[in-house]
Amino acid sequence: MADIILNLAAAAHPSAFGLQDYQWVSLAMAVLIAVVIWKKVPGAIAGGLDTKIAEIKQQLDEAKDLRAEAEKLRDEYAAKIASAEKDAEAMMEGAQREADSILDKAEADSEAMVARRQRMAEDKIAAAEREAVEDVRASAANAAAAASRKIIREKHDAAADKALADEVISSL
Numbered sequence: 106m107a108d109i110i111l112n113l114a115a116a117a118h119p120s121a122f123g124l125q126d127y128q129w130v131s132l133a134m135a136v137l138i139a140v141v142i143w144k145k146v147p148g149a150i151a152g153g154l155d156t157k158i159a160e161i162k163q164q165l166d167e168a169k170d171l172r173a174e175a176e177k178l179r180d181e182y183a184a185k186i187a188s189a190e191k192d193a194e195a196m197m198e199g200a201q202r203e204a205d206s207i208l209d210k211a212e213a214d215s216e217a218m219v220a221r222r223q224r225m226a227e228d229k230i231a232a233a234e235r236e237a238v239e240d241v242r243a244s245a246a247n248a249a250a251a252a253s254r255k256i257i258r259e260k261h262d263a264a265a266d267k268a269l270a271d272e273v274i275s276s277l
Contacts, residue, residue: 121129141147 124132
């Protein structure tokens with residue numbers, strides 16, 4: 106076995122048709138390159154690459170369009186949010202003004218009601234005072250009349266009646 110290995114190592118490089126192995130490799134490469142050129146493989150590869158480049162450019166253009174559309178939508182929604190915030194602020198201000206006016210009206214109404222009730226109370230007090238004065242006058246008049254009757258009964262007789270009647274008639 107060692108003999109075979111030594112023979113192979115010592116043997117000259119094999120050759121066929123008078124060509125060395127590196128020449129065969131060069132010839133095979135030349136034939137391969139000729140076939141590739143003859144079959145227009147570089148054009149097909151370039152066409153495939155051009156197609157791929159066109160697809161990538163189309164995808165990039167679509168991506169740009171989508172980005173522009175997304176930015177437009179973002180700006181639109183930002184404007185809507187800003188508008189909604191302004192509307193909410195305006196609504197809050199309107200509600201605050203309305204609440205203030207309701208409070209002012211309620212305060213004015215309560216002041217008017219207090220004044221009206223105070224007037225009613227003062228009127229009731231004045232009426233009670235008038236009634237008390239009238240009651241006192243009526244009581245005084247009744248007491249005076251009763252005292253007068255009693256005094257007249259006790260001190261007045263028929264002769265005094267005649268003199269009194271004559272005096273009243275003469276004054277008329």
